[in-house]
Amino acid sequence: MALADLVDIFFPPTCVGCARVLPGRAAFCATCAPEVERVPSIHCLRCCEPGVFKEDVCPRCHLRPPPFSRAFAPFAHAGPISRAVHQMKYEDHPELAAPLGELLAVEARGFLVQAPVEVVPVPLHPARLRERRYDQASLLAQSLARAAGLHVLTDVLVRERRTERQVGRTEAEREANVDGAFGASRDLTGARLLLVDDVFTTGATARAAAAALHASGAVEVQVLTLARAYSL
Numbered sequence: 001m002a003l004a005d006l007v008d009i010f011f012p013p014t015c016v017g018c019a020r021v022l023p024g025r026a027a028f029c030a031t032c033a034p035e036v037e038r039v040p041s042i043h044c045l046r047c048c049e050p051g052v053f054k055e056d057v058c059p060r061c062h063l064r065p066p067p068f069s070r071a072f073a074p075f076a077h078a079g080p081i082s083r084a085v086h087q088m089k090y091e092d093h094p095e096l097a098a099p100l101g102e103l104l105a106v107e108a109r110g111f112l113v114q115a116p117v118e119v120v121p122v123p124l125h126p127a128r129l130r131e132r133r134y135d136q137a138s139l140l141a142q143s144l145a146r147a148a149g150l151h152v153l154t155d156v157l158v159r160e161r162r163t164e165r166q167v168g169r170t171e172a173e174r175e176a177n178v179d180g181a182f183g184a185s186r187d188l189t190g191a192r193l194l195l196v197d198d199v200f201t202t203g204a205t206a207r208a209a210a211a212a213l214h215a216s217g218a219v220e221v222q223v224l225t226l227a228r229a230y231s232l
């Protein structure tokens with residue numbers, strides 16, 4: 001019996017959406033799989049907001065071009081994906097980061113062809129990391145990097161100011177909440193970086209993080225998240 005089969009007996013694969021034990025290796029069970037919603041292929045080329053837009057750029061990105069060249073997420077922040085993110089982030093299930101990162105590598109392979117290979121996770125503030133005891137974006141980025149052959153730069157991006165949760169805030173409040181919250185710990189002159197986080201909503205966090213990377217010399221920042229909450 002192969003080691004992988006033994007591992008499956010003692011740690012059987014479970015659905016990332018509902019934790020049900022699965023008969024074989026898959027991300028979702030037969031109930032969750034059809035509920036998984038992918039981001040429509042017609043979306044803003046800068047921020048992945050779904051819709052048909054003039055010159056393929058949404059009004060938000062048109063009005064205020066983001067400091068990242070493009071952002072992508074394979075899944076809508078809904079159904080089993082949203083449940084999995086919530087479990088990973090708030091319900092003490094860091095082990096979900098591994099299968100979700102592998103899933104992200106597979107589902108974003110088209111995007112990754114032209115993405116930077118140096119990965120920077122969006123970090124938690126040290127005080128929040130002490131409370132949660134793990135940083136889900138960092139775990140997700142490490143799993144993605146292993147599966148896709150990328151390289152994670154840890155501790156490059158730091159949260160210099162503690163921010164409140166973005167959930168339930170308006171777009172302007174989100175921007176004010178994260179404005180100036182990030183800084184880079186070292187010189188990034190000439191770097192091309194892939195910023196990785198779990199969910200992209202209005203992009204306020206991604207904008208603040210990308211701005212900090214550019215301020216330290218990065219020449220290009222792209223953004224990849226597992227899920228996209230629609231915000232227009």
Ligand SMILES: [Zn+2]
Nearest residue numbers: 015018029032
């Ligand atoms: Zn399920």
Ligand SMILES: [Zn+2]
Nearest residue numbers: 044047058061
């Ligand atoms: Zn956009």
